[in-house]
Amino acid sequence: MEDISTLWYFGxxxxxxxxTYFTALVVASCVAAFYNHRQPFMMIFSLTLVSIIVxxxxxVHALWxxxxxxxxxxxxxxxxxxxxxxxxxxxxxxxxxxxxxxPLTAAxxxxxxxxxxxxxxxAPWIAxxxxxxxxxxxxxxxxxxxLLGADQLGRDMFSRLIYGTRNSVGLALTATLxxxxxGAFAGLLAATKGGWxxxxxxxxxxxxxxxxxxxxALLMLSIFGPSMPVxxxxxxxxxxxxxxxxxxxxxxxxxxxxxIEAAKLRGEGTGYLIRREILPxxxxxxxxxxxxxxxxxxxxxxxxxxxxxxxxxxxxxxGSMVRxxxxxxxxxxxxxxxxxxxIALLTVGVNxxxxxxxxxxxxxxx
Amino acid sequence: xxxILGLVAKRLGMGLMILLIISVIIFFMVELLxxxxxxxxxxxxxxxxxxxxxxxxxxxxxxxLFRYFEWLKGAVMLDFGRSIVTxxxxxxxxxxxxxxxxFLATYAAxxxxxFAIILGVIVALLRNSVFDRVANVLTLTSISSPEFFLxxxxxxxxxxxxxxxxxxxxxxxxxSFWELLNRTFLPALTLVLVVTAHMxxxxxxxxxxxxASPYIEMAKLKGTxxxxxxxxxxxxxxxxxxxxxxxxxxxxxxxxxVLVEVVFVYPGIxxxxxxxxxxxxxxxxxxxxLIFAATFILLNLAADVGAILTNPRLRHPK
Numbered sequence: 001m002e003d004i005s006t007l008w009y010f011g012x013x014x015x016x017x018x019x020t021y022f023t024a025l026v027v028a029s030c031v032a033a034f035y036n037h038r039q040p041f042m043m044i045f046s047l048t049l050v051s052i053i054v055x056x057x058x059x060v061h062a063l064w065x066x067x068x069x070x071x072x073x074x075x076x077x078x079x080x081x082x083x084x085x086x087x088x089x090x091x092x093x094x095x096x097x098x099x100x101x102x103p104l105t106a107a108x109x110x111x112x113x114x115x116x117x118x119x120x121x122x123a124p125w126i127a128x129x130x131x132x133x134x135x136x137x138x139x140x141x142x143x144x145x146x147l148l149g150a151d152q153l154g155r156d157m158f159s160r161l162i163y164g165t166r167n168s169v170g171l172a173l174t175a176t177l178x179x180x181x182x183g184a185f186a187g188l189l190a191a192t193k194g195g196w197x198x199x200x201x202x203x204x205x206x207x208x209x210x211x212x213x214x215x216x217a218l219l220m221l222s223i224f225g226p227s228m229p230v231x232x233x234x235x236x237x238x239x240x241x242x243x244x245x246x247x248x249x250x251x252x253x254x255x256x257x258x259x260i261e262a263a264k265l266r267g268e269g270t271g272y273l274i275r276r277e278i279l280p281x282x283x284x285x286x287x288x289x290x291x292x293x294x295x296x297x298x299x300x301x302x303x304x305x306x307x308x309x310x311x312x313x314x315x316x317x318x319g320s321m322v323r324x325x326x327x328x329x330x331x332x333x334x335x336x337x338x339x340x341x342x343i344a345l346l347t348v349g350v351n352x353x354x355x356x357x358x359x360x361x362x363x364x365x366x
Numbered sequence: 367x368x369x370i371l372g373l374v375a376k377r378l379g380m381g382l383m384i385l386l387i388i389s390v391i392i393f394f395m396v397e398l399l400x401x402x403x404x405x406x407x408x409x410x411x412x413x414x415x416x417x418x419x420x421x422x423x424x425x426x427x428x429x430x431l432f433r434y435f436e437w438l439k440g441a442v443m444l445d446f447g448r449s450i451v452t453x454x455x456x457x458x459x460x461x462x463x464x465x466x467x468x469f470l471a472t473y474a475a476x477x478x479x480x481f482a483i484i485l486g487v488i489v490a491l492l493r494n495s496v497f498d499r500v501a502n503v504l505t506l507t508s509i510s511s512p513e514f515f516l517x518x519x520x521x522x523x524x525x526x527x528x529x530x531x532x533x534x535x536x537x538x539x540x541x542s543f544w545e546l547l548n549r550t551f552l553p554a555l556t557l558v559l560v561v562t563a564h565m566x567x568x569x570x571x572x573x574x575x576x577x578a579s580p581y582i583e584m585a586k587l588k589g590t591x592x593x594x595x596x597x598x599x600x601x602x603x604x605x606x607x608x609x610x611x612x613x614x615x616x617x618x619x620x621x622x623x624v625l626v627e628v629v630f631v632y633p634g635i636x637x638x639x640x641x642x643x644x645x646x647x648x649x650x651x652x653x654x655x656l657i658f659a660a661t662f663i664l665l666n667l668a669a670d671v672g673a674i675l676t677n678p679r680l681r682h683p684k
Binding site: 039042043105206207210211212213214215216218219220221222223224295299302303306307308309319322326329330331332334336337340341343344347348350351352355 | 384387388391392395396398399496502503506507509510511512513514515518519521522526527533617620621624625628629639640642643644646648651652654655658659662663666
């Protein structure tokens, strides 16, 4: 017990830890105040005050929890800051100007997406063991060979987590792309053609949207059985109407413009109108919608896998990994929380980026 | 008053219409199966004889349209036929469970609704402050997390580490009301966290939208004190969006309940649905889907009607 408690406070004894922590906070707030950064100063100094109160009430351990949380947030903020500067440097002048307006949360989101993309693309090189390779006994604890321990069959948790990026995110991305193409195509068609086709498609979208998404997915999976193509098609049918509605609304505003009228008078066909006139003028809201849509799809697919109706074993998938290791939670182990956290982190990251894009495209509405 | 009733009746009619279409979808989707239900349920190894008996039993020899009307007639009187797996009447399987689910959803709603609306209004009034930004990040995180993530975190801390509440929500009839509340606290809290985040964001957006309207600016410009601007000018107009937000989120709650029930092994209708899906027990799946869809439509309808009642402008469409 003794060596664990010293390790707990960043390798310091409790009193040295408290002293170092408060000194660091006070120095940081003084530096912030000296250089006239009001907001950082307020944040650091209020953290100091809160820490004093918590330290008095909860003792060194509570202080350690707060310090750890603050440390993690500070690390995330610094990584985001550095990543944003990095992106600004490598981007073209125009893009760099946009990136400068990105808040730290959006930069954090981009960083998360970047890391996931790397993990997904290079999974076989990053993962130390195979996806379905049984290397030790069930639920073996973590050691130097296995960063996160073993799962219920003795497979390496960390490797499965890395491979899961590919499978879970890949599946959700495919389904989102399909939903997006179906919805956007139908929406553009409805907006340009109008009339009975518009009405028919809109009613159809209304009906699909009035069934709760998870329930609809379960219904389709019960009929066609859980397999990759069924999941992708079912999920894309469920979410296409959302894209349809947005595309129709956005394109509906563009369609009434004079330049569309001019193009029509020139005798351009529907295909040209959609490709060259309407699409370029409605990309910004569509990109933001793509991000949101991805989050919905990803959460739905994760939910389905968690219920045992998603990607089937032995393929590594985050939702099913939570389900398979759920029993560990009653022993106070956090293993099942890790894949769940991986899901949450990606959705949070995408949401942060989307939030920024929406804010930017809506101007200074709020 | 007459025109309100007319409008409400029209909305109700539309809701019924959609429900009817959904019942058609739910019923005829099963017909899309390659072969038919009997073959699908019994699988590859079934003998000709077995398939024939099951077909007879489920009345599959009748034309599909006839069976649909029989099924619909039963569904209206809450009789969904018999389960394929257990042979019990479907209603006896899910009737009790539906009540449990309603209890859980109500429990969560009673806590979440006032909490979320008050916080949402506060955040809207303090917009762009540090408090608002922190709330933004927290609610976004909560929305983005899968329900089972929140559920397991709560189990880890409240149940395993601190031992305050039970992790498994098993119920029985002899429990007192307090015992019941204690047993179902963690699933309810999970739902509260998710729904509160959604509701807070929507309330904030609605209120900010409202505060940007010209009459609020007018009231401010003529020197009305801030509290009066809110109580006299903003609040009466805020009811419509707030009712809308509440109804929409309750509809969300109804589906969010499925995952939460599985995490906490709560004997509700969501778990019945998931079980039935993996066993391919179609009568139960159809019944559960219809009940969920009906509740969802009902709550959306309530949002519409509430909006009409509180906003006179909607009563006179241009």
